[in-house]
Amino acid sequence: MQSQTTPQTQIKNSYKVAVIGAGAAGLVAARELRHEGHQVVVFERNNRIGGTWVYDPATDSDPLSVDPSRTIVHSSLYDSLRTNLPREVMGFRDYPFVAKDGEQRDPRRFPGHREVLHYLEDFTSEFKLSELIRYETEVIHVELLKEEEETGNWVVRSRRKDRNVEDYEVYNVVVVCNGHYTVPRVAEFPGSDVWPGEQIHSHNYRVPDPFAKKVVVLIGSSHSAYDISREIARRAIEVHVASRSDTSKTPTRQHGFNNLWLHSMIMQVTSAHQDGSVVFEDGSLVHADVILHCTGYMYDFPFLETSKSVTVDDNRVGPLYKHIFPHQLAPSLSFIGLPWKVGPFPLYELQSKWMARILSGQSSLPSQENMISDVQALYSRFEAAGVPKRYAHNIWDYQLEYYYWLAAQCGVPPPEEWRIKMFEATGINKVVRPETYRDEWEDQNLISEAHKDFLQYMP
Ligand code: FAD
Helix, strand or coil, X not given: CCCCCCCCCCCXXXXXXXXXXXXXXXXXXXXXXXXCCCEEEEECCCCCCCHHHCCCCCCCCCCCCCCCCCCCCCCCCCCCCECCCCHHHHCECCECCCCCCCCCCCCCCCCEHHHHHHHHHHHHHHCCCHHHEECCEEEEEEEECCCHHHCCCEEEEEEECCCCCEEEEEECEEEECCCCCCEECCCCCCCCCCCCCEEEEHHHCCCCHHHCCCEEEEECCCHHHHHHHHHHHCCCCEEEEEECCCCCCCCEECCCCCCEEEEECCCCCCCECCCCEEECCCCCEEECCEEEECCCEECCCCCEECCCCCEEECCEEECCECCCECCCCCCCEEEXXXXXXXXXXXXXXXXXXXXXXXHHCCCCCCCHHHXXXXXXXXXXXXXXXXXXXXXXXXXHHHHHHHHHHHHHHXXXXXXXXXXXXXXXXXXXXXXXXXXXXXXXXXXXXXXXXXXXHHHHHCC
């Protein structure tokens, strides 16, 4: 495929495409690619689909996940996890995530993680995606072919679990869908290396039992930090949450708990010490047994060699046009699923539709110059606002705009009114009922509207 230099045409093309990963992103990418007439192979190193949603009671061999030689577990789910989005907005747009009957099924609106895996399995079976997937096959290396006549194609080297030999194949296109919730970001603070207690990352948190009768410092303020701190507080002596978003001068006891405290961050002026103490920015000091880092994850593409056309700089993957295409390698290389603070599945669906249409010639990309200036404009906007590079794929502020833009490129309807309103209503409900938002809500009218809308997709 001569994609780097050849301008897009409206001629319908069909390519041999390697999709890396069979999580939500890889599955919907595979479906859209096949729909556009491409030949698709999905590489999945696990023995089943689902990625993040395949709960694994095992954890990395290093609890903080910093040892490069550690054994790595892909999923970061904890046992009690329920979705933080209602199922109506969480599912793919044209394959609604509706409650199903069955012994194993969880009909709740914010179901447990096993229900999400069932949903992805239903999706896989509905669209006969399993036949495209090579299970237990890890992609080891991806690189542009150097041979003159094959310029623009990719070598994909992979290894099957049951075999020692590597397979070497050539593909026209590579779509990266390897997920970004596996390699932890660890908090840095003075004294972290001499502090004698146990430190773990939430990637390796599964159940609260190991924290019984302990004093725990938890760093972070994400959804996971919120849920895990409350779960642990029911077993631990005390839990002290250090949050960057908290600016209060004194620790605040959390409503409904007598042992759960919110502090301002552990930062430069405060620290952890050899005697086991941890000092917070608010000046308070606790002697803790465990520091739990709920501090997020890093993008990582250990298999990908692009001669620096794509780099990860302070967790910004780029330069990528619309968070998907590297301008120098588009459209033969793309990334589905990078944006965060989004409604993931419907977004991956639209990203995949657009990517697949670009490949087949149904939609076109601007020139390389225009793509890079679009990326530079985004970077400049962030820089001017003092936003660190690592927030480059946090599209919270312009999620809707991005969604509308992709829908227009694909010629599909924009997000439904009920979906936008439900997303907003859920956000408000989380603030109003932080402990019970998954079981109490006031947007019943929107649920009815969603279900009316879903009828068009139901058999
Ligand atoms: P993944 O699901 O991680 O899939 C990537 C796949 O790639 C995996 O199967 C992996 O085995 C495979 N892979 C990786 N490298 C290779 C390789 N070299 N070769 C072959 N295969 C490879 N989203 C929601 O919508 N609602 C929620 O409530 C929600 N809660 C979450 C809670 C937690 C704790 C976390 C971590 C995430 C949550 N998310 C939630 C986000 C969730 O991760 C996304 O919804 C989505 O599942 C990500 O899909 P993905 O396909 O991008 O990545």
